Amino acid sequence: GEDVEQSLFLSVREGDSSVINCTYTDSSSTYLYWYKQEPGAGLQLLTYIFSNMDMKQDQRLTVLLNKKDKHLSLRIADTQTGDSAIYFCAESNFGNEKLTFGTGTRLTIIP
């Protein structure tokens, strides 16, 4: 079955860039997503990328996709304290809305 993996923790100094990595196993994945979860809140979709794209940029967020290696990354520029959260990578296939999530990466900002 599908498997999505992430490292559990990342600490970054305020103002630096954060890079959160994700690997997946399903070669038929069509959409790849990044969700943010703050304490006591539901999941918020940050951005997504189609599998036929290599990169997507949205303000401070840059998503890179290496389809050959099945590797996805999320770069957050100029990381702020409000970026502290758990970030989940997820994938789905065209025509099937089911999301398969990774374990999440807890991002901690160091003042």
Added chain:
Amino acid sequence: EAGVAQSPRYKIIEKRQSVAFWCNPISGHATLYWYQQILGQGPKLLIQFQNNGVVDDSQLPKDRFSAERLKGVDSTLKIQPAKLEDSAVYLCASSWGGASDNEQFFGPGTRLTVL
């Protein structure tokens, strides 16, 4: 636009008791999902509805979990009887449905503790 509503936000029960969770999706959203998120893990899909029909319930433990979406709007998820390992956050999400726009909007979740 109102978001996905869930209640209760927190629930504490003893093992072997029953519990029910309620979800009100975003108005007009045809697809509704229930996820289970165990502490330290990512959400896992339990069941997906398209209007009032079940699309995917392959990961729902049917011996103790049940869900319904009468009239294709609100949904309830029930656990009877609960086990210790059911302690988790239960997330409800909804989407318009259709392959071209499948962004899922999540509610705040119900945190269940089974003692």
